[in-house]
């Protein structure tokens with residue numbers, strides 16, 4: 001404490017004020033702290049989040065082309081671990097993998113498995129933007145948005161399953177949920193978040209980035225860039241992560257509530273990694289359900 005007071009020099013009034021603020025922050029931390037971000041109502045346990053995520057990730061690995069390039073994987077894991085080791089990320093078993101798909105997308109499954117498309121890596125302008133997407137995904141996991149949304153949408157069916165002892169008693173949780181018509185795969189309803197979930201993921205993502213030393217404003221800038229470039233359709237990322245509105249302003253306001261810190265402007269190895277990524281043969285971007293319009297990202301010259 002005295003380290004901070006020394007910074008104020010000899011000004012008694014300021015010192016007294018500062019002590020008062022410090023004291024009150026010890027007594028009422030919630031008043032001075034930013035909004036408390038906690039997981040919402042949920043019928044699943046944290047362990048069930050992890051179990052569901054494991055099963056869904058195994059399915060993703062079967063259905064999507066996972067990148068095996070060690071250089072690319074190490075790079076993404078390094079950024080991911082730096083973020084996931086922050087206290088706000090909770091103690092979920094996070095993992096980070098890359099999908100060879102040129103659409104601009106990323107998603108995280110309940111309990112920790114996160115996937116980034118090669119198209120998103122190519123679209124990032126600096127490492128902080130890539131870290132921003134990962135921090136945002138980590139925030140969805142930590143706030144348990146996936147199972148929270150499924151709980152709310154199936155408030156009657158799930159308790160019935162739990163009561164009947166079906167759920168979680170051996171076998172695949174995913175199969176049991178599928179029988180109820182609850183999909184939890186990468187493109188399922190569970191992974192399309194509400195605007196309020198998006199706002200909270202932005203705020204917690206901001207805190208995670210800041211703790212890890214990345215400038216959180218890059219997360220908001222990247223999302224806004226995607227929005228501006230996307231036209232009416234927009235990149236896939238925005239269809240499952242709708243803009244809660246005023247992203248940059250909200251992130252700026254959140255930064256004001258955090259301890260001041262110097263963020264590095266280091267772009268890391270992104271350019272080198274992007275060059276490796278651009279050499280990967282990727283699955284063409286998905287077409288619209290009508291089956292005709294290719295994604296904008298497909299026009300990227302490689």
Ligand SMILES: [Zn+2]
Nearest residue numbers: 193198201241
């Ligand atoms: Zn999101």
